[in-house]
Amino acid sequence: MQTLLQLFEPVQSWLFENLVLPLLFHTGYMSYAEDAFSATGDFVLALAEIGFIYLLLRPLETWAPAEKWEHRRGVRTDVIYTFLYKTGALPFIFFLLLTAPLGHLDYTLRELGYTPPNLEELVPWLGQYPLAALLAYIVIIDFAEYWRHRLQHRFDWWWALHAVHHSQRTMSFWTDDRNHILDGLFKSLWLAFIAQLIGASGSQFVGIVFVFTLVESLSHANLRFGFGTVGNRLLVGPTFHRIHHGIGVGHEGGQRGCNFATLFPIWDIIFGTANFTRVTPPTGIRDQLDGVDYGEGFIDQQWKGLVRMWRALTPTKSAAK
Amino acid sequence: MALRRLVFKLLLVAAILPSVTHAEIAIVLNSKDDDMSLIDTTTYKVIKRVPLGKEPHHLIPTPDDRYVVVGNAAGNDLVMLDPSSGDIVKRLPRIADPYHLGFSPDQKWFVITANRLDRVDIYRYDNGNFTLAGKVPLPKTTSHMAFSRDSKIAYVTAQDSNQVAAIELATQKIIWKTSTGKEPAGVWLTPDGQHLLVGMTGEDYIEIFSPMSGKSIKRLKTGKGAHQFLPQGDGRHAFLTNRVENTISIIDMQKLDVVESFRVPGGPDCMELRKDGTELWVTSRWINRVSVVDLSTKKITQSIHVGRSPHGLYFPTHAARQ
């Protein structure tokens, strides 16, 4: 991991010193130099990761697709989502929106004598094993993500937003970032809250994001194979997550879906939401079959998502009848 | 013959051993990697990297030189290191946001600028024990500090509200507070106690104030991103890093003038100077390196790859802080 990151260091340094730093200096935002330096690194890493994922998964999708499509036109919007999220354009907006309120909260808590605990403080030996610490953080965040996902399906207003993600009927490795912006903001808040509880640092977050991105891209890929009987129970793969997106199983039933886990299927096994059947159902949302339109382009999908959420929150006349 | 050779070898080994075990180390804090790089100061090789805690930024030796204190800004703790080996001796938990650290010259006060919490925390220091005496709010983004010779006053910069303030340590009261140029950071009191030098990171100059009244005396152009000071040890000159210009200026503290400037790449930040004054070590934060400057030629002789965004830097046999 360290050596991998070092490959991109010169690019990060060059971009930062020649573009970002002069901009910060001339606009009077030198205090953000450190954050911006990290963000520049994340940006470079994200581009590299997108490239790597593309080179790895694009040929695989052609070679062993779960679904055969006539064309890949439906994938295009997801590419936009990927670049908006992964390169940090949207996370940057979230950062601007959340910095002031979260900073204030952090300040108030510390004034009250609460200093955010660290996992390494609770389990001291972890401090000596950065990889074990990283894994511990990943497991905890994955657990939290499992429950956030359960709630996304549980509440109608939240599902209204999450439906953007599920409305993709040509699901590919680009689909993992296809999420409503408001939903993305909630996710950032949720993760900031978790980070406040367990105290993951910036550098650990880079590693955490890297792992999640890799697994999530793979699990959305249009591939007909998974990791085998045992592997599918250890790590979320393409077949496991495809069932989550499947019409008839992925967002219906008593639990309002199955296979909610992002990284580790163990959460689905423990909480009784796992489905390991060997089916490849078509992906999408059931009412799309009846002609309900979730939007084609990015703006269209965002707008329709907001409208759906508004309707879910305000009882309409038809619902009152 | 064989025996004599063996004896000779043993003697040789015995002669080398002490120098090996006493090889000095430099401690470099990798603020974005949450660890430190320990560098052999004779070979310039990184011996190892050791995890420290979240966001270590600055470090300072205790007055008796027994420990080096590292502040983990996001980890909310202090780590005490053995200066000769770099080994972690102990941790002091529950210290809020220890960004910059300082001991008063009389060794009675320990001061922390809590950068994110916009305040200055003042501790009484007694033989390894820290007791909180008071917190002084000082909006916004408290950054660096300097002390008066008599240890009565701490001068602190507030980077995002463009201020510098003088705080009386015994009462924790603000004596004066004054406006500066954009983003004041490093602060240094000249040996005669007459001038307070402040690096303006958002500008290309240092601003000089009266330590008594806080009145601005003059602005001295140095380079973009004027940031941090380190005295040359002769009681007359000080180095100043210019983080955007990528230079270091040498300042005459009597004439209040720039003697010369030389280039150091990668956003030079903290510095450490060899006792004999031959070499200046600098953390080049944006290229993840420590740059070593030969002061006779002002050329970079070593560029040591360390962790990400290296910040604080220290080795035991350094020039006097004057």
Ligand SMILES: [Zn+2]
């Ligand atoms: Zn879902």
Ligand SMILES: [Zn+2]
């Ligand atoms: Zn999905």
